[in-house]
Amino acid sequence: MKRILLIFIVFSVFSCQISRKDNIRKIVQEWQGKEIIIPTDITFKCLGRDTIFTDLWSKPFKLFTYIDSIGCTSCQLGVLEWNTLIDSCFQQHINVGFIFVVYSSDFKRFDTEVRFHEFDYPIIYDFKNQFDKLNHFPPTPYRTFLLDKDNKVQLIGSPINKPTLWELYKKTISESH
DSSP, X not given: OHHHHHHHHHHHHHHHHHHHHHHHHHHHHHHTTOBOOOOSSOEEEETTEEEOOOGGXXXXXXXXXXXXXXXXXXXXXXXXXXXXXXXXXXXXXXXXXXXXXXXXXXXXXXXXXXXXXXXXXXXXXXXTXXXXXXXXXXXXXXXXXXXXXXXXEEEESOOTTOHHHHHHHHHHHHHTO
């Protein structure tokens, strides 16, 4: 009986891993080359204040991340990690824009967190959840994309704390020039 139980547990663990890999593969196939639709009515804020940021749209590549109000919004954003990555891009002259879109149930609290961490890069505040309504984003860990000049998905996944993925992002960006 113990042997049968052990075989069942091992089989269950392996089938979950296979199922997870198939799910990731399906998401990548669905989103590869898909255009992210940008609503016309958007509000950029920097440190909680309205701002205008038109330079972003002309970049040959954009690193787009969508954060919703499920869980800790500021934790999902990862302000400190993004600051490090953005600084690295400026220092290495990597020509990429960063698009942060936040849909939150508590923008006031989010503003406080952003100011506390001195994250001074513009963030799009999606008050009406227009981005998700237009694009139907995949589950949370797959909501960061490398977009080309036409806003089409080239790569999927957050490069934060993933050096191998960040190297792939940089390679993709540099090969286009």
